[in-house]
Amino acid sequence: xxxxxxxxxxxxxxxxxxxxxxxxxxxxxxxxxxxxxxxxxxxxxxxxxxxxxxxxxxxxxxxxxxxxxxxxxxxxxxxxxxxxxxxxxxxxxxxxxxxxxxxxxxxxxxxxxxxxxxxxxxxxxxxxxxxxxxxxxxxxxxxxxxxxxxxxxxxxxxxxxxxxxxxxxxxxxxxxxxxxxxxxxxxxxxxxxxxxxxxxxxxxxxxxxxxxxxxxxxxxxxxxxxxxxxxxxxxxxxxxxxxxxxxxxxxxxxxxxxxxxxxxxxxxxxxxxxxxxxxxxxxxxxxxxxxxxxxxxxxxxxxxxxxxxxxxxxxxxxxxxxxxxxxxxxxxxxxxxxxxxxxxxxxxxxxxxxxxxxxxxxx
Amino acid sequence: xxxxxxxxxxxxxxxxxxxxxxxxxxxxxxxxxxxxxxxxxxxxxxxxxxxxxxxxxxxxxxxxxxxxxxxxxxxxxxxxxxxxxxxxxxxxxxxxxxxxxxxxxxxxxxxxxxxxxxxxxxxxxxxxxxxxxxxxxxxxxxxxxxxxxxxxxxxxxxxxxxxxxxxxxxxxxxxxxxxxxxxxxxxxxxxxxxxxxxxxxxxxxxxxxxxxxxxxxxxxxxxxxxxxxxxxxxxxxxxxxxxxxxxxxxxxxxxxx
Numbered sequence: 001x002x003x004x005x006x007x008x009x010x011x012x013x014x015x016x017x018x019x020x021x022x023x024x025x026x027x028x029x030x031x032x033x034x035x036x037x038x039x040x041x042x043x044x045x046x047x048x049x050x051x052x053x054x055x056x057x058x059x060x061x062x063x064x065x066x067x068x069x070x071x072x073x074x075x076x077x078x079x080x081x082x083x084x085x086x087x088x089x090x091x092x093x094x095x096x097x098x099x100x101x102x103x104x105x106x107x108x109x110x111x112x113x114x115x116x117x118x119x120x121x122x123x124x125x126x127x128x129x130x131x132x133x134x135x136x137x138x139x140x141x142x143x144x145x146x147x148x149x150x151x152x153x154x155x156x157x158x159x160x161x162x163x164x165x166x167x168x169x170x171x172x173x174x175x176x177x178x179x180x181x182x183x184x185x186x187x188x189x190x191x192x193x194x195x196x197x198x199x200x201x202x203x204x205x206x207x208x209x210x211x212x213x214x215x216x217x218x219x220x221x222x223x224x225x226x227x228x229x230x231x232x233x234x235x236x237x238x239x240x241x242x243x244x245x246x247x248x249x250x251x252x253x254x255x256x257x258x259x260x261x262x263x264x265x266x267x268x269x270x271x272x273x274x275x276x277x278x279x280x281x282x283x284x285x286x287x288x289x290x291x292x293x294x295x296x297x298x299x300x301x302x303x304x305x306x307x308x309x310x311x312x313x314x315x316x317x318x319x320x321x322x323x324x325x326x327x328x329x330x331x332x333x334x335x336x337x338x339x340x341x342x343x344x345x346x347x348x349x350x351x352x353x354x355x356x357x358x359x360x361x362x363x
Numbered sequence: 364x365x366x367x368x369x370x371x372x373x374x375x376x377x378x379x380x381x382x383x384x385x386x387x388x389x390x391x392x393x394x395x396x397x398x399x400x401x402x403x404x405x406x407x408x409x410x411x412x413x414x415x416x417x418x419x420x421x422x423x424x425x426x427x428x429x430x431x432x433x434x435x436x437x438x439x440x441x442x443x444x445x446x447x448x449x450x451x452x453x454x455x456x457x458x459x460x461x462x463x464x465x466x467x468x469x470x471x472x473x474x475x476x477x478x479x480x481x482x483x484x485x486x487x488x489x490x491x492x493x494x495x496x497x498x499x500x501x502x503x504x505x506x507x508x509x510x511x512x513x514x515x516x517x518x519x520x521x522x523x524x525x526x527x528x529x530x531x532x533x534x535x536x537x538x539x540x541x542x543x544x545x546x547x548x549x550x551x552x553x554x555x556x557x558x559x560x561x562x563x564x565x566x567x568x569x570x571x572x573x574x575x576x577x578x579x580x581x582x583x584x585x586x587x588x589x590x591x592x593x594x595x596x597x598x599x600x601x602x603x604x605x606x607x608x609x610x611x612x613x614x615x616x617x618x619x620x
Contacts, residue, residue: 228476230469233458237466240455247417247449248467249441309457 049315051358052302052351056318059325074332079207085328087208091215092273094320096291097298098222099266101316104299105226106259107239107308108155108162112170113267113295116147117288119177120271121281125186133197140275141268147173148264149257156253156260170292177283185282193279201276211273215317218266223313225262235259240309297344298323301351303358310359323347367429368393368560369414369445369529374423376409383409384420385584391529391560396551398571399564400604401581407564410581411533414562415447416440444528448535453518456507460499461486463506464521489524490517512539519547523554530554530561536570548574568600582607 067076075081096113103109110116123143128136151169155162188197203210226232237245238255246252274288275281281288302319304311326347330340370390376383384406391397401407412418413425416437425432427443454463461479464486469477486502499513506514515535522530536544551561551574565571571578578595580588580603587608588600599618602610 224476228479230471230475230477233462233466233469233477236458236462237455240457243449244453244455245466246437247415247447247453249437250467251438305457309455 049303049312049318051354052315052318052322055351056322056325059322059329063325063329074329076329076332081328081332082207083204083209085331086324087212088202088277089324089328090321091211092270092277093291093294093298093324094215094317095218095266095270095273096295097302097316097320098218098313099263099270100295101299101302101304101311101313102222102226102235102266103259103263104296104304104306105239105308105311106235106256107242108152108256108259109166109296109306110148110151110162110260110263111166111292112147112151112173114289114292115170115173115177116144116264116267117271117274117291118281118283118285119147119173119180120144120268121275121288122177122181122186122283124272124275125188125281126181128188128192128197133192133200137272140272141265144266144268144271145261145264148260148267152257152260156256174284181283183282183284185280185285187280188275193276197276201273214269214273218269219313219317226313231255231258236309238308294323297348300355301348303355305359319351322351366392367426368395370426370429371414372424372426374410374413374420376406376413376418377421383584384413387423387581387584387586389579389586389589391562392577393560394555394558395560395577396555396575397560397562398575398578399562399581400566400568400571400578400600402566402604404583405581406584407581408533411447411449411531411562411564414440415445415531417447445531446522446525446527446529447531447533448515448518448522449533453521454506454514457505459503459505460490460509460517461502463517464489464502464524466521468525485524489520512543515539516543516547519550523550526554526557526559528559530559531564532561533564534566535563536565536567544570568597568604572597572600580604580611587611 063074063076066074067078071077100109100113120140120143124136124140127139151162151166154160154169155165158165199210201210201214226235234245234250234255235258237248237250238252242252245255270291271288278287298320299311299316300306300319301322302311302315302317304316304319323344326343327340330343335343367390370388372388374384374387387406387410399407399410409418413420413435416435416439419435425435432439432443455466458466461483465477465482470482470485471477483502490499490502499509499517506517509517515537516539519532519535522532535547539547548570551563554561563571563575572592575592577591578588578600579586580600582603585608588595588603588611590599599611599614602614606613
């Protein structure tokens, strides 16, 4: 063997690059333009809001086209429809959907929503008649929050499933409404309704109403709370994996009670809107009962997981809007009432299946 | 100043009629890496839960820095600086890596609004510097899209980033690839140099033997061996884990001959 060949063996370059080169995450992150947009898009898909938002936009475009082409048969764009129906119905359901949705992200739900609505509305009407509007608003929101916190305390401390506990409590709160006001309807007198109350909670601005302003306020606040505030982060953590949250010293009970409280406050706000819109509320009637399941449906259609840990405010609003718009479209198209229930039911199931499929695509 | 960071005295834990831990006493020194070894059902996991304050002991005392801790719960141990990486439930699958890393310790403005960009940036740095990031594309990924090993790595990265005084790792290497395991073991040594004690709970004696200064072997709820690395060998530890106290005795007699 010659010297030359020896040194060649020693000098044979080992491919150490693969070991020594440190790959950094930021190296392969596109910084701007379409690439960055595509890159970021993959972290939006399957999170709930994106897909249902597209469905909603397509539906609205379809309605607008139909409203322009056949305005007489499908008067979607008629101001009476936009302000009279859409902007009264969507905000109430969306606010309830946000409340129910936040609670669902925390892995709980509340079947006494409808009963709570009736009770809060009666409190609102009674306090307004005695002490005026401002105390009445506070009382209704406080009443909603207290009802939810009582339900929440039962669920959190006894560990009874919220399905059973709140089902039971819904009868309790329905009974409490009758105890508070009897079976006669509580009425808002015109002299009380006209003025500030009407302006704040039911005023017609032509193509939209006060309720829509409330939805925007609640929506923005809820978005910042759930998606950007640290307490919102704790709600996701507890709803997604309570044991992991606890291991990092987040107290699941406190977080769940907080979610119940926020949900209750939003139910209180929605009950004011319902009371002002109809000027009355009857205990023992079924007027608010549907809201319980529709609020949960809005959240589910909007991509909120029943088993907690997943959901977004935009999705919840889209879910509520989708349900109300489909209802509206069927009414405008003069479908018989049973079609409406059937179609809403189908929408809810299809949307849930769709969301389930999309979850798998989440990166 | 004493050298003991955490000392447990006479810990017994009963679940109904079952005694899971019986009169277990040991200490974790400052700047020490301790291996907690034992077969399935030896009581390791229960001991970890008691050390981290998630589960209260039926009886026994808990000393931190030689001061008795009266109510041992998760808030108290968090305050002391104990961080535990549990085998199966360290992370929230539906949340992003960033949100998992900063869970409960979010970087916020005075109003409590999280600084997402800053958190994403730090999370990326943490992932880069702490563990091998094979396959992790972005801290914005959901944890559910990670493999078991990647998720484990993120959990470890989190604990390491928030430099705690005592790190308890429950089977951290069970789901890790070879390279990630090496990185982790290196990291434990590095942490020790920085003054962080750790407890490594594992089945894998070779991993434990590599990094641990001391080994505690559990068997049927009892501590049967507590030796420094210099005074033992992989063979003796194996005998202890597999065969219990008698096996250790037999092994030592055989060695003496």
